[in-house]
Amino acid sequence: xxxxxxxxxxxxxxxxxxxxxxxxxxxxxxxxxxxxxxxxxxxxxxxxxxxxxxxxxxxxxxxxxxxxxxxxxxxxxxxxxxxxxxxxxxxxxxxxxxxxxxxxxxxxxxxxxxxxxxxxxxxxxxxxxxxxxxxxxxxxxxxxxxxxxxxxxxxxxxxxxxxxxxxxxxxxxxxxxxxxxxxxxxxxxxxxxxxxxxxxxxxxxxxxxxxxxxxxxxxxxxxxxxxxxxxxxxxxxxxxxxxxxxxxxxxxxxxxxxxxxxxxxxxxxxxxxxxxxxxxxxxxxxxxxxxxxxxxxxxxxxxxxxxxxxxxxxxxxxxxxxxxxxxxxxxxxxxxxxxxxxxxxxxxxxxxxxxxxxxxxxxxxxxxxxxxxxxxxxxxxxxxxxxxxxxxxxxxxxxxxxxxxxxxxxxxxxxxxxxxxx
Numbered sequence: 469x470x471x472x473x474x475x476x477x478x479x480x481x482x483x484x485x486x487x488x489x490x491x492x493x494x495x496x497x498x499x500x501x502x503x504x505x506x507x508x509x510x511x512x513x514x515x516x517x518x519x520x521x522x523x524x525x526x527x528x529x530x531x532x533x534x535x536x537x538x539x540x541x542x543x544x545x546x547x548x549x550x551x552x553x554x555x556x557x558x559x560x561x562x563x564x565x566x567x568x569x570x571x572x573x574x575x576x577x578x579x580x581x582x583x584x585x586x587x588x589x590x591x592x593x594x595x596x597x598x599x600x601x602x603x604x605x606x607x608x609x610x611x612x613x614x615x616x617x618x619x620x621x622x623x624x625x626x627x628x629x630x631x632x633x634x635x636x637x638x639x640x641x642x643x644x645x646x647x648x649x650x651x652x653x654x655x656x657x658x659x660x661x662x663x664x665x666x667x668x669x670x671x672x673x674x675x676x677x678x679x680x681x682x683x684x685x686x687x688x689x690x691x692x693x694x695x696x697x698x699x700x701x702x703x704x705x706x707x708x709x710x711x712x713x714x715x716x717x718x719x720x721x722x723x724x725x726x727x728x729x730x731x732x733x734x735x736x737x738x739x740x741x742x743x744x745x746x747x748x749x750x751x752x753x754x755x756x757x758x759x760x761x762x763x764x765x766x767x768x769x770x771x772x773x774x775x776x777x778x779x780x781x782x783x784x785x786x787x788x789x790x791x792x793x794x795x796x797x798x799x800x801x802x803x804x805x806x807x808x809x810x811x812x813x814x815x816x817x818x819x820x821x822x823x824x825x826x827x828x829x830x831x832x833x834x835x836x837x838x839x840x841x842x843x844x845x846x847x848x849x850x851x852x853x854x855x856x857x858x859x860x861x862x863x864x865x866x867x868x869x870x871x872x873x874x875x876x877x878x879x880x881x882x883x884x885x886x887x888x889x890x
Contacts, residue, residue: 481600483665486616486630487743490662494606501605502578503598504529504637506571510560511683512585513540515673522588524551527598528581533571535560562692565643572637580637587619587672600668601634611639614651614661617668625858626829628672629665645700647692648709650742658739689713702738704730704749712756720764723757727773751780755787755825763863767795786824786833789813793836794864798874807840831860835868 485492505523509516509532516532523530531554532545545555558570572580579601583589589597607613614632621628632651635641641661642654653659690713696706707730711723718726730753733746754773761770774788793810796802810833814820820830834857842850859867864874 479603481596481603481667483618483667484629486663486665487660490613490664492664493608495608500602501636502529502576503527503581503601504531504575504578505581505583506568506575507532507583507585508535508564508567508571509533509537509541509545509585510535511537511539511541513537513544515586515588516541516544519583519585519588520545520548520551520553522590522594523583524548524553526594528552529575530554531556531571531574533558533567533574535567562695563646563649564692565645565649568643568649572642575637577638578636579634582633583670584672587670590669590671593617593668593670597668600666610636612641612653612659612661614641614663616663616665617670618665619670619672622671622673626827626831630663632661632663633670634666635661644741645705646696647689648705650705652741658741660741660743663743686713686716690717700740702733702736703740703742704733704746705740705742705744707733708749708753708756711753711760715756715760718760720761720766720769723760723764724769727753727757747780751777751785751823752825755785758787758791759826759863762791762794767799771795781823783816783819783823784813786813786820786830787826790826790832790836793840797836797839802840802843804840804844807837807844810837810840826862827860829858831858831868832862832865834858835860835865838868839870 479492479494482492505528507516507519507530512519520530520532530548530552533556534542534545535558542555545553549555556571556574558567561567568582571582581597604610604615613635615634616630616632617634619628619631620626635651640654640656641651643649644652651661653661690710693706693710693713696703697710700706707726711718711726714722727750730746730750734750736746738746754777758770758773761767761773770791774785774791777785777788789810793806796806814830814833814837817830820833821828824830824832826832834853838850838854838857841853854868857868861867864871
């Protein structure tokens, strides 16, 4: 459900209620709870100072949980001990959930805010965090609510709006899963939290390619996901994240096998406590698998998966439209009707935000529109459109322009313009 925040009052920071069935009500509670900022760290000398600078000296209890740094991370954190930062050690247990739960147990009471070492609070968010959480303290039944700030990915220029990071540490909420962990209500099998989006901005830069490679995130995540699937084979979450994280290394047969395993879970009825269920993860997996299958040249399977994506909803899926459009550009005939259909689809912001796994902000569709405009209206008009859009990069596009040598585009104005492989 969606919640429209008011301009003033107790709910001014509430942006959206994500979990169905969650109703928010406020009471007269005016108590003020302490705030703890928990930072998980291992070999974070690149960014740990930036993270701590954004929260130190602001009255928060800041704790860094180090899981075995071998670089200068510990020396850097030591410089912040006189600024209210505590350093705790926890040997790496091959589980992010276990480390996060250790941090929760290390907080006596009040709010806990998880801030990754490669993230930092904006000046506004740091200034408003105390007032925001004091206001949220007036919510009834906080024990099962988790709050998600807006995390701005500085490398891609988009927001991730629904990552759960804030809740009461002295409640029943704990994390599950070795990697891509999620919060659930402990002690009640299948019980899930209520997720609420906040108008607070965190910033993140840890997905930059050189950072991912230097820290070996791909190899680490895939090993943890393999273990998660073996330990919890009925949970669709681990199959989806294996596809998403493994796109650079999984072959065609591995992708198809993982999608098939997810499909078998569609009617399983397994209760995991995750907010998302098998149907949702299946849709996400289809979109990501299409990206990998394109690289492997398996267009027939891509088209089958696009049909399945459309069958999951009431309208054409934005990602299915994207891959079909690229297939037509690469292998077939495009007409101006393709341009008009893409423009109409692009105008439905809510459909794209809820239905696209490739890019919920719709930049991939903007790139298709610019390409079709170049064909039928000319490059000058296409360039004007690109200037209005955030650039898009993937296997087809670089800065919203078709990658060099991908296509051979005939002169604009040609009837039934044929696009052939270059």
